[in-house]
Each structure stands twice: as structure tokens, then as C-alpha cells.
Amino acid sequence: MAQPNSVKVLEICQIGPPPNSVPTTSLPLTFFDIPWLLCRPMQRLFFYELPYPTDHFKQTILPILKHSLSLTFQHFFPLASNLICPPQPLKPHILYTDGDSALLTITECMGNFDHIIANYPRDARDLHPFVPQLNPARVLPDNTRVVPLMSLQLTVFPNSGICIGLTFCHVAADGRAFHHFMKSWASICRKIIMGDSLDCIDNDSNSTLLPFHNRDVVKDPNGLEPNFLEEWWNWASTWKEDTRLINDVLADKVRATFVLGQAHIKRLKHRITSQCVDKELEPLHVSTFVVTCALIWVYLIKSQDSRVSKFSDIDNDELYYFNFVADCRNRLEFPIPSTYFGNCLAICFVSLKRCELVGENGIFSAVKAIGNKVRELESGALEGAEKWLLDWKEISELGHLVTVAGSPRLGVYETDFGWGRPKKSEVVQIDVSGAISLAECGDEDGAIEVGLALSRENMDNFNAIFQHDLNLL
């Protein structure tokens, strides 16, 4: 019997920039890009309500989506390009050659749209049929690997909605760059639907300014690039691909979205600020991002308690880690345009003992640790950058790590192709990577959506703690 969420493939094609519109271009990787070479591909879904039958979608909407995608690739060509990894010591780089294109698969799904986009816990495997696979890498006779950087999937849910799914390599684009691409594609599509002029895509709002590709703006006075490359080569030579089947990894996992409302965030901020006053401490950096991360970090550790205690003694002195990235486009001594296309992220780690996190003042301690790290970025976002890769490797091997994907500042729900805001956006890879995903809330200004993928037992525990504690805020 077919699974409710199985999809039927309607068409497979390749879409690239219009022929002869982009010259052959090679982009070097900067020290900001190299750490992402070994990162799993990003998997992002956007769901839209669209009450049309499949034939209408195929005849009317699909041609516009394809045409606007091609026009968008003309400016965002790295996403239609390949990552070229020649044998050491030649450097990996991104190469666009005329004719390069991204794989686009069109599918149809008879599953229940409302269930698929719901916030309540659902089988983590439910979203995977909508995630496109990247074309496999090619290996040239001289052992150069040619790796496609992005693929797309459009799934139509007859008479209810569509899903735009994208898989892309983080080495090509960070969150800001990727969502710039998405909003530009949406803007061009919208203009075609409205019959507006396409003379330029940079005349309506900041989100559709043209991307900036010149990598010379990234200065590297401390020589991070050669060191990161050396570490990547060492790491890649011993790296073992995770060959487990996705269904095995996700067999017991469920995913859910938790919403932290504006009122909750306000009260949480107020509570932390008052604690500072009561204890006569210096004010902390109490942003929405910081308080949300602190709260979720603490609840995640508390929700694991029952599982940990079943198998082992809890070591309260053990260090637990939290990792987030910070957009450096306005945080460096040298100017980087806000439209810079590539990676421009500082990698930040904080750690606390388990007892500090689960104790009475756990959220306060977590706010202090994360907030201080954000504040440190003001005095030098590249401070300690030489340890980014080593920290990453060591800490991920230690375990006890919570990482963040997405951000509430990327405007995910502003991605409007001409038929309204997304009903839901999901970061699918968190179910394997173990990260939490953050986004602004689609339904409430100032609220935050937190995406989680946990074992069924942990999700139940997390849900109970979240509902109980939120009522006390």
C-alpha cells in the first residue's frame, strides 16, 4: 500500500540561467566558506496554500515558476554551478560554465496538506518525500570531484497547496544569501504573474537588490584560509560518509514546531532583566534570539533526563555545549555589502556545566552565556576564528551539543511568489543533524517558531516541560 505521503514524479528537468547570459566564472572559497565544506546539505521546504487541480498547476503556474527561476539564476548563478574539488594541493572552488543547471523535479502528492504543515508532533519521515536529492557528484579522470550545489522539487497537492523544496550545499550560500535568492525568485515570479516589468529586479525593496559576488571584499589578515584548507584536507581524508539509510536514522523520530509568543518572550526578557537588577549585576544582552535559545537549550537537556538516568549516572559537572552562527556582514573591520553572496558567518560556541543548566537559575545562566558570546562579537567577530574548525570537530565528537539552524531575522515568511505568504517553512535536515531550527512566526509578529526533531519520548518530555513552564512565565 502506498504511504500517505508518497509522491508521484510528473517531470524531471534541469533549469539554469538563460543561455549565454552568464560568462564562465570561477569563485574561490574564502575562509568563511571552507568550514562548510563538510556540512550536510541544507534542506528547506516552503509550503503555500494554492487551491488548484494538478492540471492547472502544470499549465499555468509551473511555466512561470520555471521561467522566473531561470531569470533568477542569471544573477544567483553559483546555485546553478558546481563545486570543483581537485586533488590536493589544488584548491576547491565554485565554477559556473555556460549550460550549468540545477535539477528540478515536479511531483504530485495526495497526502493531507493540513497534517503535513501542522505544528504538532509528526513522524520525521513525513517531510522527506518533498526534499529533492542532489545530483550525484562526478569524478573526473584526474580525480577531481564535481559536486552540484543545489536541486529543487515542486510538489503539488491537488486543490490544496504546493511545496517548494530545496537542497543546497552550505558552502555556496549562508542563510542570508540563500534567502536573498529565494526572495528574488519570488519577486520575479510575482512580477510575471502581475504583468509587471522585469527590466531590473532591484527596484522594489532591499530583498531584491542584486547579489554581490566579488570575494576580494573578504580580507584575511590572519591567514585563516590556508589553515582551514589544510584542516579540511586532513579531515576529508579520514571522513566516513554516513551510509545509514535515512529511514533507519529517523525510525523513532518525530518533529514538531513550538511557538514562543511575543508576550512570552517579553515576560522572559523582563524576568531576566529583573534578576540582574535584584542581584546588582551588569545588564545582560537580552535579545529575542538569546532568550529563545536559552529556554530551548535548558528544556532540551531537562527533557533528556529520564532517558539519561535509565542508562547511566548523570554527571552534573559534565560540560554541555551550545553552538550558533552570527552574520558578520556588519560586524567586521572591513566592509562587506549586505548583498554579499556566499558565507559570512562567525561560528560561536558556549558551554555550561549540566548542573548550571538544569538548576533553578538554568535559563538565567544560559542567557548570560549566550548573551555574552553575542556581545563579544562587537569587539571582534573573528576573535578566536583560528579555532572554529577544531572546536567544531572536537565538540561534535564530545556530544552534548545543541546547534541552531535558520534565524528569526531571515524573513522566511516574507517569501511571496504571488499567492501569499508561506503557510509553513521547515528546515528538514535538523532531523538528522540534531539542530534546532529558528524562524520568525508566520502567524504572529514578534513570535518565534522553533523546529525540533526528537525521539518520541524526548518530544513528549519536552512538550510537557514547555507547556507547563510557559504557563508560569
Ligand SMILES: CC(C)(COP(=O)(O)OP(=O)(O)OC[C@H]1O[C@@H](n2cnc3c(N)ncnc32)[C@H](O)[C@@H]1OP(=O)(O)O)[C@@H](O)C(=O)NCCC(=O)NCCSC(=O)CC(=O)O
Ligand atoms: C548573532 C545573532 C544570532 C544574535 O544576535 P542578537 O542576540 O543581538 O539578536 P539580533 O541580531 O537578532 O537582534 C538584536 C536586536 O536588534 C534589533 N534588530 C535586529 N534585526 C532586526 C530586524 N530585522 N528587525 C527589527 N529589529 C531588529 C532588535 O531590537 C533585536 O532585539 P530583539 O530581538 O530583542 O527584538 C544575530 O545577530 C545574527 O547574526 N543572526 C543571523 C544568523 C544567521 O544568519 N543564521 C543563518 C545560518 S545559515 C542557515 O541556517 C541556512 C538556512 O536558514 O537555510
